[in-house]
Amino acid sequence: MDELKNALPSEGSLECAQKRKLPEESMARYRRNLLLTLGFCLLLADALNWPWGMGNTVTVFAWYLLLALAVGREELFRRRESRVLLGVNLALASTFALTSNPLFRWWNFLALAALVPLHAVSGLGSRPWWDPRMLLERCGLFFQGLFGNLWACFAAAVPEGRKTEKRDGRTLAIVLGLCGAVALVSFLIPVLVSADALFAASLERLNWNFQFRMLHFGDLFQRLFWALAFTPFVFSLLYAMAHPKRLCPAEEKKGLRVDALGFVLALAAVDGLYLAFLAVQSAGLFGGPEYVESLGVSYAEWARSGFFQMVGVTVLNLSLTLASLCLSRREGRAWRALRQLCGLLAGESLILLASAAWKMTLYVSAYGLSFKRCMTYWGMVMMALFLLAGLWKALRPDFRFCKWAFPVALAGWLVINCVPVDYLVAKNQVDRYLSGESPVVSVRYLLYGLSYDTISQLERLDGEKLVSGYTGDPHWRQGETLAEALRGRCREAQWDCAGWRSWSLSACLAAGGFQP
Known part of the structure; x- marks a missing residue:
């Protein structure tokens, strides 16, 4: 636990930090970085929503672009460890735009959630990357970066000076008040609509597509709210990386040895x-x-x-x-x-x-x-x-x-x-069925349990055969043929390709075979 204690801010450090000021000559750069951080947080809040796809890839690439602008390219490429981990993270991020397997996407999301923070603070630690104790040390450094420099965001957003102090304070209050009002109204209106049918009918008379627009703008302002909430912490982390206070190498203690x-x-x-x-x-x-x-x-x-x-x-x-x-x-x-x-x-x-x-x-x-x-x-x-x-x-x-x-x-x-695991699984199952080695093929598992890569193999089967299922299966429709199920799955791929955030190469190839 010593690494974690050394990395976390000491008691009273936040109080002292609020007295710090950003240098006036660099204020323009800090404000630019703050605007870029807000844009990245908007992208992050949007990419966290399901369905995942190219939006996650763009978010990770945008993070490293922001990192290069705020911290400098030298920090990203100075050490071989950093270069290798950068390549690994970009490669994992690219899988969201290439494949569509839901399990791989979840696992890669969790892997990136661990590797990106480790890479971000890799230059601040004192322990080498191959020492398992560096995980605890870098965890502490990451949280210190998130919470230890929150003052920097507000110092960059509100300029110093007697003449502008009152005006800027009022401007900030207006902006925060408007954002809070929009967030609360967008949250409360759907709740009130569901609570009272008369209120819902009255709102529907205003405009026939009112509900759709409220849902759309409510989601938009919800993401804006989360982006504003994320921005101070991300900017604090960037500030810590741009002004590194590297830990001194800890004195190595003799490890515990037993008979x-x-x-x-x-x-x-x-x-x-x-x-x-x-x-x-x-x-x-x-x-x-x-x-x-x-x-x-x-x-x-x-x-x-x-x-x-x-x-x-x-x-x-x-x-x-x-x-x-x-x-x-x-x-x-x-x-x-x-x-x-x-x-x-x-x-x-x-x-x-x-x-x-x-x-x-x-x-x-x-x-x-x-x-x-x-x-x-x-x-x-x-x-x-x-x-x-x-x-x-x-x-x-x-x-x-x-x-x-x-x-x-x-x-x-x-x-x-x-x-291409899903493609190989589907090919093996279909080959066994066509050769007579297996009397059945699990169409529902291959079609809905895996990615869009299985569609090309299922098209080799007789499309007029009925697809079996059970009443608890949300995808099962009684009397549905394989050809109809394939068209429905291709339609889902087309919906994924309709938005850039959920787009993936796997879905695009599957949507290419869609026939209405």
């Missing part, structure tokens, strides 16, 4: 358990269906169970390996035994992953691909890479695991974003 014997006992028990488990697994792998069914378990049930659990177990094993190597005293026979047991655990975990991958392959061969199964394959590959790194750390204890794992994790996530 390795405790970890040796725990690892020995875990390794022995996994050896017994792998022996049973090997009998099932090499014994075939006859051996498995002789134990009263169907081969199909055995094949489709356990792969998710095995992936979770390998995460636990990797954590145990790293904790043992980092917290144990590096001396004596217990340390040597610990390294051997950690190597054995990493090797057993790799075998467990291989077993899980083999069972997943059996399951896929019987039921076909799905989005979750593809992501499970990707997770297995990433875990195998991390386990290999853990095995190397057991052989070379001075190896910095995080210095290797952080870039690999980012690269792996960028790679899976570039793979």
